[in-house]
Amino acid sequence: MSRHSLIAHYGKKEAVTVQNTSITDNFIIHPESHLQEFGFNSTLHDLAELGLTVKEVAIDLFLIAMSVYAADTRISRKYHAQDEWTREIDIYLPVSNSDLWHRNTQLLSNLLQFLTGDRWTFHFRSRPAEYRILAHTARPDLFTEIDHISLLSGGLDSFIGAIDTLDSGQKPLFISHHNDAVTSSVQNYCLNALKEHFGDDSFYSIKSHVGFSSELFSSGYEDTTRSRSFLFYTLAILAASALPRDRKVIVPENGLIALNVPLDTLRLGALSTRTAHPYFIARLNQLAAKLSLDVDIENPYRHQTKGQMIDECKDKSFLRAHIAETMSCSDPKKARWQGHSPQHCGYCLPCLIRRASIKHGFGKDETSYGLALTDNAINSRNVEGIHIRSFQVACQRLQNKPHLAKILIHKPGPLSDAPNEIPKYEKLYQDGMQEVYGLVKDIVVKPME
Template sequence: MRRNIFVRLGRGDVTSAEGAADIIIDMIDNFGDLDRGLGQLLDRLFKLGARPSEAAVDLMIMATAVYAADTGVSRERYADDGWTRMIDLSVPVAEPELWRHQHDHLSRMLQFLTGDHWSFTFRHRPDEFQSFTKQPEEMDFTDFTQVSLFSGGLDSLIGAIDLLASGQRPLLVSHYWDGEASSAQRQLLEVLKDRHEDAFESVRAYIGFRKKDFPEAGSDNNQRARSFLFYSLAVVAADAVASTDKVLIPENGLIALNVPMDAHRLGSLSTRTAHPHFIRSMSDLVKVLGINVSLENPYRFKTKGEMARECLDRDLLAELAPTSMSCSHPAQVRFESAPPQHCGRCVPCLIRRASLAAGLDGPDTTQYFLDDLKASTLDSKSADGKNIRSFMFAAENLRQNPGRARFLVQKPGPLDRDDLDAYVDVYRRGMDEVSEILKGVRTKHV
C-alpha cells in the first residue's frame, strides 16, 4: 500500500498534494522557526561562527523527512510483502529543479539502504522560508580539521580519541533520540572535554518522531534510514565551517560490510549503515547538489579489534570503553526485568566483545546482560543463542570454504574492484576475532 507524505513548512505551505496526503509532517514550530531539532542544530553552528548553504539545509530537511517516514510507516501494516513499503514524499526545497534531476539517484540509494520504494515530488519553499541561514554572530574563526560522526559507540569513540591524540581539531557531530545513546554521548564528551579542553567542539542534534506525530501510520523500529540523517547532519556542519570539507565516518570494516550470517538475512534485513556503496552514493549526491563536502570511512579496512589495539591512547580507551554504547537494542532487556544495557548477544555486542578481548591489555569491564557466554548451553532459537549460533555457523562455513569470502563480501552491495582484496581480508580477520571469543561456547537447537 502506497503512503503519501506531505512535508510542510508552515501553515501557509498549502498545495493540492497536501489534500491527497496520508500523513503531514510539520517542520515549522509555533514560533515560525525550523522544528524537529533542526533549528537548534543551526543555532549551534551559528554560535560557532559557521553558516551552511541553503542546499545543505535542504539536504537536512530531506533526510529528516525520510527518517520520519522510515520510523513512522509500519512495515507490518503497509508493506504488501511484510517488508517493502512504497513511500511518496512531497518536500519543499530551495531549488526544486536541482533535486528533480537527482530523483532516481536518491530513490536508488534509499532503496539500497531501507529496502523500500521511494518516490519524491519537489516544490519551492514558501516565500517566508526562502532562507533558513543567517549571518553568524561572529566571523568564522574555527579551525576544524575535519567533521567526525560521534554516535557514542565504541568505533566513534576510537575515531575521536585518534584524532585528538594526533593533534587534530575535530568538530564532533552526534544524533540522538533514545536515552541510552544520549547518555553515552554526553558522558564521553564530558571526559574528552576535560582531557583535551578546547581541542574540539561538539554539536548534538535531538531529532526523532513519536507515534503521536502521525499515529495513523503505525511505527517501524528498524531505523534503516538513520544513517542518511546522521550523514546529512555532518554534511551540514562540514558545509558550514570554512576550515574543512571532510566528513569522517568511523566504522570498522566487518560491520561496514555487514555480510549476512545466513541466507535468511539478505538485502536490507542486514543493515547497510556504513556500507561503502552507500557512502559513495551519498558522496555523489552531495557533490551534485553543489555541496563541497567529501565523506570517508578511515577504518574501512580495519577490524574493530585492530581499531582498539592500534588506538593512539589505549589508556583513555580502556577507561571510556565501558561508557560507550554499541548494543543495537539496549532497552530490550527490560522485558527480562533488567535496566537498559548492552545485551551481550546481538551482532554489534558480539563484535564489540571480540574487539575489546583482542584490543585491550586488561579485561573488558562493560556490563552485559548476558555476561558469561560459556556459563550454560544457549538455546539457538532464543535471544541468547540465535546470533551466536549464526556467527558460529558462518565462521565454520568460512573455515571450510575460505574462497567464499570473495563472494560473500559482495552480497550486501557492490564494492570497488580495486579495494575488493582489502575488503575480503578485513572480513576474514573480523570473523576470526569473533570466532576467538566463541571458542567453548555451547549452543543447541531446542
C-alpha cells in the first residue's frame, strides 16, 4: 500500500509542505488560458455565455471534485491499495476561503469515503493573490431565466427526466459531463432529439469535458471511477450557484439503482456504486448548505423502479422512438474486446435492470446488446453468467423471504435522513427485484467447460 498526495496549483507550481510520507504528484491548472486538457476554463466560459456568474466557493468545490476525480482515475487500486480497493489519498488545494473549508473538511472527507471507499484527507491553503477571483463575469443582459438544473448523462433515466421536465413546460439547464467519445455522442443524440421534439428554445445545455490524460501521474490507471458522480454533481452545483433563486438540482435516477442493494455479501460497501444513494445526496446537500450555496439536490424518482419510470413517462411514444439510443451500460467500450463497436454489454447490473425495465414498459426492446438472451444456456463461470445468476439467487431469496426487504435496504448505507420514506424504499426494492426477476427467471445459467 502507498499513501498518495496530490497537489493542485494555479498558474505555476508553489512550494507546498507535504505532511505525510507518500508518493507525491502535482498538477497545474491554468485558469487564464483556454486550456482544454482539464475542462476547467471552458466550463466557466460556457456558464458565463449563458449569463451565469458563479460563486467562488462553488468553483472551489468544482476544483476539489476535479482533483478527486484525477486521483481516483490515476491511482491504481490494484497496486496502491492495502486490500486492492481502499486507498489513502491526500489532496492539497488552494481555495477562496480556507477557514470555511477547514471547518467542513471532515464532512467532505466522510461523504467521499462513503462514495469511493477510500480515505481522503484535505489540506487547504489560500489562493495566490492573482487568482482570488476565477469566475468569468457575465454581462447582465445575457442572463437567461432557468427554472432549475438537471443532470443529463445520456442514460435512459436522465432522458426520461428530461422528457418529464420539458413536457411540464419548465425550462431547465441540462448539465452533462463526458470524458470519452462514446458518452459525448450519446449525449449529443439525446439533446438533439429533445430539441427537435420540444423546440430549440425549450431548454439550455452545457456539456463539460473534464478528464485527465494517462500521462498526468505515474501511479497507474483505475477504471472504477466511483468519484465521477461527485464531479457531475459539483458541475450542477456550480451552475446553480449563479441562479438568483430556486437553486434546485434534479438527479433523475431510478430507486433500485440509487439504493443499489448488494446482490451478495461480496458486493458490500463501495464495491457497489453509491452514485445516487439517499445518504450521499443528503450529505452533499448538507455540505452545500454549510458553504452557503443554498442548493437543493433532489432525486424525484427515488421511489420508482426503472420500469415504473417508463410507465409513467409523460411522453411514452417519444421515449419509445428514442429509447434504444440511450446508454445504460457501465462500460460500453468493453465491446471492443470482441471486435465490436461500443454498445451495451447486456449483462452488467445496469444493463440487466435496463432490459427488465424495457420488457416491463414496452415488451419489445430494440437496443443492441453484446449478449443475446436466448434459449441457449449461459456459462456461470463467465462474467455474464455470474451477473445473471447473482440476480436469480437474490430475487429467489426475496421471493421466499419477502420480509428480508426491511433489512436489505439498509445494507448499502443509512436511510436515517428521511425515516418516513423507509416503507417506500422497501416497496421500491421489492417491486424492482420483481421487475428484474421477470427477465432473468427463465434464463438457464450453469457451469460449462
